[in-house]
Every structure is written in structure tokens, then in C-alpha cells.
Amino acid sequence: MSSRIQAVRVWPGWLRLIHGLMALCVLFLLFSACALQVDETRQALWRDWHLIVGQFLMLVLGARAMLWFSPGVGHWRSLVDLRGQWPAMRQTLLCYLSLGRLPLPNWYAHNPLWKPLYALFWLVLGLMVVTGMLHDQYRLWPGFSPASVHEVLAGIVTGFVAAHLLTAVLHDGKSEGGLISAMINGVRYFHIPAEKPAAPEKTVVEIPLILEPGGNNEP
Numbered sequence: 001m002s003s004r005i006q007a008v009r010v011w012p013g014w015l016r017l018i019h020g021l022m023a024l025c026v027l028f029l030l031f032s033a034c035a036l037q038v039d040e041t042r043q044a045l046w047r048d049w050h051l052i053v054g055q056f057l058m059l060v061l062g063a064r065a066m067l068w069f070s071p072g073v074g075h076w077r078s079l080v081d082l083r084g085q086w087p088a089m090r091q092t093l094l095c096y097l098s099l100g101r102l103p104l105p106n107w108y109a110h111n112p113l114w115k116p117l118y119a120l121f122w123l124v125l126g127l128m129v130v131t132g133m134l135h136d137q138y139r140l141w142p143g144f145s146p147a148s149v150h151e152v153l154a155g156i157v158t159g160f161v162a163a164h165l166l167t168a169v170l171h172d173g174k175s176e177g178g179l180i181s182a183m184i185n186g187v188r189y190f191h192i193p194a195e196k197p198a199a200p201e202k203t204v205v206e207i208p209l210i211l212e213p214g215g216n217n218e219p
């Protein structure tokens, strides 16, 4: 069936900029954390950069937090308000479980299933920043230090990033909406089915009343 394509700017510039900076920071932080383990000759260098980028990430998270209170798709309400979204969440999950064989639902900006995960992710990143800053300073109680919490959270962030990248590619591959490029240029494409041809009008067949001359058919 033919369809009409409508380009809609769904992601505001600030949200895209913050997404890009957050992605770069998180990827660098994960990379430098690995480098700290394996590159013994340049530990001080990796540590310094890990700390610098970690502090920059704090600013980026602060900037994103400001968008929680600005109207639009970045507002906190649009991330936690899941009313009416359960069927789309279920459909997204079914698509993953069928390894992409079942169709994805349609959605406007954030994928309904991922919305609450983004909120959790910011919480985890915030905790990472705090435990990173307290890394060597406190021991909360034996065997449970900010460093150990930081390490556990780093595993969660790695899992989130892997799942996010995989599903972003799956979503993009299964839709014609340009989902990944939308996070760069802001524009998504919505395919609107062409209007069905109008049902033919009920045809009224007029049967002429034939009056037979002399017949008993007067009305």
C-alpha cells in the first residue's frame, strides 16, 4: 500500500548534543577504565583522563537534568508517564524475544520500553559519579567501599550500553523512520498510510415505476 512520508523534528538540539556528549564520555570512561587495568606503564595518564572526563560527565548530566524541567520530549514527565504505553512496551519486548522477527510498534520519540531504563540509567550514572569521587576516600563498611560499588555499577553501565547499541541498530534496521540519524539531525520520518479510497457511495438503483395502461397499478 502506498504511504505518505512526514518528516518531524522530534529531538531538540540540546537533547541531541547532550546525548552525543554523554555517549562519548561513557565510552571513554569505560575504555579508560579497561586501559587502567592493562596499561601499567601509563596508569597515571589514564587515571587523570578518567577523572577529568568523569567530572565533565557530571556537567553533562546536570545539563540533561535541566531538560527534565523544560517542556518537550526531554521533560521528566514524558519519561515516567507510561499510561497507555503498555501494549507498545509488550510489543517491543516480543520483538526482542523473537530476535526481530515480530514487528516493532510505532512510537514518537523515546521507545516506550526504554523510557524507564533511561531514567534508571541516569540514576546509575549519577551514583557512578559520586562513588568515583569518593573512590579512595571512604570505606562504608568492611568489604563495601565506594570503589566496589563503582565497579559493580560499571558492569551495569557496560550492559546498558551494549543493549542500547544493539537495540538502536535493531530498531533502525526494522523501521523506515531513520531512528539513528534522528539522534544526529533531530528528524524522524513517519510513514502514514495513504487514505483508503472512499467506499463507493451506496448506489441507489431507481426502478422506474411502469404504469401499465389500464392495469391495476395505480399508487
Ligand code: HEM
Residues within 6 Å of the ligand: 015, 019, 022, 023, 024, 026, 027, 064, 074, 109, 110, 111, 114, 115, 118, 121, 161, 164, 165, 168, 169, 179, 180, 183
Ligand atoms: C555510551 C553510549 C551511549 C549512551 C550512554 C546512550 C544513552 C542514551 C540515552 C540516555 C538516551 C535517552 C535520550 C534522552 O532522553 O536524553 C538515548 C537515546 C537514544 N540513543 Fe543513545 N546512548 C549511547 C550511544 C548511542 C549510539 C552510539 C547511538 C547510535 C547508534 C545511539 C542511539 C540512540 C537513539 C536512536 C536513541 C533514541 C532511542 C529511543 O527510541 O528511545 N545511542 N541514548
